Amino acid sequence: MSPRTKEQNDAIREMRMNQIMQAAAEVYLEKGIQLEVRDVAVKAELGYGTVYHYYKNKHMLLEDLLWDALNRTESAIQPAISGDGSSLLKATSFSRLLLRNCIQDPSIFILLKTVSDNFHHFPGNRFSKLFAEFQERIYLPFVAMIRNGIDSQSSDKRANLIFGSLVGYASLNIHHNMRNEIDVEGIVDMIFSGLQSKEN
Incomplete structure (x- = not known):
């Protein structure tokens, strides 16, 4: 299997970030500022480490x-x-x-x-x-x-x-x-x- 191209990696990154932000919005409506990155990972059905790869803390995520x-x-x-x-x-x-x-x-x-x-x-x-x-x-x-x-x-x-x-x-x-x-x-x-x- 050949490695992914830059375009494929960029598309995956954009899809993941959209998935994370959509989940973050839903969690924010439920919990407000009390939301945690792990809550977002659960809602997005992603690994905790995957979400942390994109966002080191909830404030960076909310800012985006x-x-x-x-x-x-x-x-x-x-x-x-x-x-x-x-x-x-x-x-x-x-x-x-x-x-x-x-x-x-x-x-x-x-x-x-x-x-x-x-x-x-x-x-x-x-x-x-x-x-x-x-x-x-x-x-x-x-x-x-x-x-x-x-x-x-x-x-x-x-x-x-x-x-x-x-x-x-x-x-x-x-x-x-x-x-x-x-x-x-x-x-x-x-x-x-x-x-x-x-x-x-």
């Missing part, structure tokens, strides 16, 4: 998980940011995409919840760069949509309230195993129903 989730969140909301329509319409589309992906992808939910909690479970300030990137790539574009779309002096507070409502609603559904029952359209319509568009 959150950065990957940030990139996937940005991809998920891109249609709303680059789409046509009024700012308020784009903000509504952004919210639907964000909530739908938050419910479907545990790592995106973990990112949003962790940012909302200001990383208070994590030691030191190792996530300050991630927070800054989240603000620039996800949150501030949303705030700009709200600011440009509604007739209010407190648009920043409204954007924060909407964002918090989406994360809170996702949290309730995820922790009560109601993911398949969520009415994304109805929830977002209800959240936005009280906003007065500048165009009216």
